[in-house]
Amino acid sequence: MELFQLSRANDVQDAIKAGAASHTAQQGADVRFLAGGTTLLDLMKLNVERPGRVVDISRLPLNGVDALPDGGVKIGATARNADLAHHALIRDAYPVLSQALLAGASAQLRNMATTGGNLLQRTRCVYFRDNAMACNKREPGSGCAAISGFNRTQAILGVSDACIASNPSDMNVALTALEAVVHIQGTRGARSVAIDDFFLLPGTTPERETVLEPGDLITHVTLPPPAEGSRSLYSKLRDRASYEFALASAAVVVTVTGGRVSHARIALGGVGTKPWRSREAEAALVGAPPDTASFRRAAVDALAGARPQSGNGFKVELAQRCLVHALTLATSAA
Template sequence: MNNFEYSRATDVADAVRQIAADPAAKFIAGGTNLIDLMKYDVERPARLIDITRLPLKSVEETRDGGVRIGALVPNSDLAYHPLIEQRYPLLSSAILAGASAQLRNMASTGGNLLQRTRCFYFYDVATPCNKREPGSGCAAINGINRINAILGTSEACIATHPSDMCVALAALEAKVHVMGPSGERSIAFEDFHRLPGDTPHLDNNLGPNEVVTAIELPAEGYAANYSYLKIRDRLSYAFALVSVAAALKLDGGRIKEARLALGGVAHKPWRNRDAEAALRGEAPGRAAFEKAAAALLAGAKGYSHNSFKIGLARRAIIRTLTQAANATPQIQSVKKIR
């Protein structure tokens, strides 16, 4: 690990001033991803700016009936918060599917959004990686790529986004509030993370001198018919091979509204509105769910070791939609798939 300086921000404006004054600095809150990256020599910040004392730890209702979540709310606190459990159980379930209890106690909500994407070669500084060194090449494309992406890939990168929480936030159409030198702005969640294209070193559209301050959820939480299903190599403390967030609104035996997002398959949480449109007006059942799965996976491309993800994702989508329609969501404390 490289040597670094340390400072503490006193408020949000001070945090913005400090990061703007030192382009080689990084914010640190829970540190559950950044410290690992520093140990592997992937990240080498000259300074760590501690933001853990900032007043961003509340969960509050908004005027329009939604909920605003401070960026420093620990993942565990958010998962078990009464407002989230009751009105946004899809988000609670997704958080509880991720990492371990110890990590969830430390990880911040804002930090969860900013996790670097997963790839064996990104973490191995002895190998080429366009995310670490733009233009150096992608070792994963012709290497060990079992965990890598099948959607939204490019010739420059096939890494995957690791978050479970973000898959649910994508399905719920959250907004991300940020503060920078030019003031406050909000970013639609689907626009926050990026596909790799020819700039895979850029994981998101956060400005270089901006800090995440909050996440806002809309009033509709799909609390009746939802499920989050995570398929992984082992039953605990493992990243998703494929995960699915499904939320339905049913009316008169038909699907009035649908939300679908995938994790573990792309450089960002994967959502395709055509797949959701395919479900509207349909009776919930296998035929409709297979049609939605085909739309959601349109254009999927497997590589030498991960082609199995395409079939796995199709089955997982159908299973998760079935759980949501039946109001029998996957219980994260019971690892057996329902």
């Protein structure tokens, strides 16, 4: 870990001012915001993240979970994962989010990790976390060692010739299926970004993972009201039962009306370079009967664009089976 300056923000504007104060072309923003620190501190110890200044925002009043007048919910950026998972508003109206949070990390980490930090959680690619290896995400232009190396856990959707790193989050997959909106304040004022637009595909610039600019601070996330009569569920497949990242996961929100699927939102995890919304699967489901044949057709459509690497071709079928399983359970509950 390199030396850095630590300061504490007094309010949101103070944090934004500090975040925008230093910027270099090579390293991007030289300032990092600290809330729970469950990812940032690890990466600083590995010298993957090397900020000159860390701004503590953990005491800002951004940790609320509140009902909105339209029936939706507002989730503060510093709301802890454990608190959010067990909150009555989330557990009752958005079970897919509660299940996804409880499927991630460990109880100790969930007690510290925050909503904003989880949105910005970085890949667990072993090459990204090893400074001795080539990684375009860490050092643009150096190459991607994963493409010709160990890539069993890497992405098969949204990959490019520059990067195949998978997004590690469980929470973000559920938020994508719920069509969350990320609210940001920065030097140019406040703006709202749909979560599917918040994350960027690697393309030729894998070092840029989100739409955030230097000084931008995530203040909260909003969820729209649950679709009437909908059921939601999160399914996660991994190498061991706990404290493990997904090889494939599926977040589903489904409504069945008159023996047909009338509403569907599908997101996949563990297989995409970002939380992967599958509009192809959604289109295949709407109007179809909620049966195994329909679910399998939707799953095939969801993985139609997959580009597996030498060691992760198994993820195509694994993700398909995960999605079929999640849809089966969600519609059986109905």
